[in-house]
Amino acid sequence: MVVAILMSTFNGEKYLNEQIESLVNQTYKHWNLFIRDDGSIDHTSQIITKWMRRDKRIHYIDDDSKNLKPANSFLKLLKEVEADYYFFCDQDDYWKSIKLETMLKNASNNQTIPNLVYCSLKCTDKNLVPEENDFENLMGKLSGKSRFIGNDMPGCVMMINKKLRDVAINSYTGNNIIMHDWWLALIAEVFGNIAFLDKKLIYYRQHGDNSIGAGHRGGIIRKAFHKDVFSKQEDLVRETYFQAKEFYSVFHNQLSDEWNDFLSMFIKCGSESYRYRLQFFNTYKLHESSKLRTLAYEYFFVFKLNNLLATKERD
Structure with a gap:
């Protein structure tokens, strides 16, 4: 071995x-x-x-x-x-x-x-x-x-x-x-x-110079009120959308029907209404690693995704 x-x-x-x-x-x-x-x-x-x-x-x-x-x-x-x-x-x-x-x-x-x-x-x-x-x-x-x-x-x-x-x-x-x-x-x-x-x-x-780290010290509630939490959440929603789109682009010919349906619907969220995105999120019972993280992600994904993607395109 x-x-x-x-x-x-x-x-x-x-x-x-x-x-x-x-x-x-x-x-x-x-x-x-x-x-x-x-x-x-x-x-x-x-x-x-x-x-x-x-x-x-x-x-x-x-x-x-x-x-x-x-x-x-x-x-x-x-x-x-x-x-x-x-x-x-x-x-x-x-x-x-x-x-x-x-x-x-x-x-x-x-x-x-x-x-x-x-x-x-x-x-x-x-x-x-x-x-x-x-x-x-x-x-x-x-x-x-x-x-x-x-x-x-x-x-x-x-x-x-x-x-x-x-x-x-x-x-x-x-x-x-x-x-x-x-x-x-x-x-x-x-x-x-x-x-x-x-x-x-x-x-x-954790020493302040980490390339990728655990973030600010303390619990989730304390982190939720940190000044940069909203911009980071917006970045996360935008980046995960484009990463999912990339994954589908690379592997679409190898996906099972289940995964093909999921990723197709995920990508479609970028051009659909907030009602579609809410239904998508709930249908697949998507969640983050904590309830608070899930609520934050869901809010920005459902109500802000169109604007976030438009911002990316302008950049």
Whole structure:
């Protein structure tokens, strides 16, 4: 069994040593770490070189492309590396020593369909001290068609098989795709299988410089009144619509009748009345990872989608 850990770095000198150390300390030892740097100007490359000299399982994927951003950087790694199972690794988290072993024990032996397993996480401050953040309680709350309006799995909690990797690298256009992890989740939901492992196997470090993070500290109610929550919700509704449209464009010839009907109706929402969108939302019982998130998404989707799409077109 070939296990690959994929890490994309960018100016990660503050926490990179600790993250790689947590990988080296895994109870499951038969892995290889592949690192691609996205144009760091700090000491990230020196840290990578140091660890490569210490451990032959650590490899540097060198290419001339810089500033690809996380989604495209991880995609490049997926294309370069052949393995049976893949894990995505951020440069600033810290993995519990049993993460690989625990998740691999829950891997499916069926390599003929896209398979994905994901775990939970524990939010911490920059010093790995646990802190209150509702984000960690949102894992495992989505399934089925609701995955098209929300994503409850950042890449760092995922394990995917080779079949899912192969479908992803042959379908990922980069156009209107929110993040690589969300795209992978959609493929696995529609064409394969997703399993949630309710164990917090990662310390998810929040330090203010995260490329993608858990957002503001505290509970959902506190976050709901943050000044930028409405603009973010508008962005989410707009982006999920275009991502669904992209998914349909790429896979429409491979979809079952059920998924074809759902995505066709989703796309039609962009030109129909609010009554149509409300009926669509209720027919499929769409929901986000919490009741408040669901209410917010539903409001902007039902009553504002036409305007949000028009704004996108003007941009």
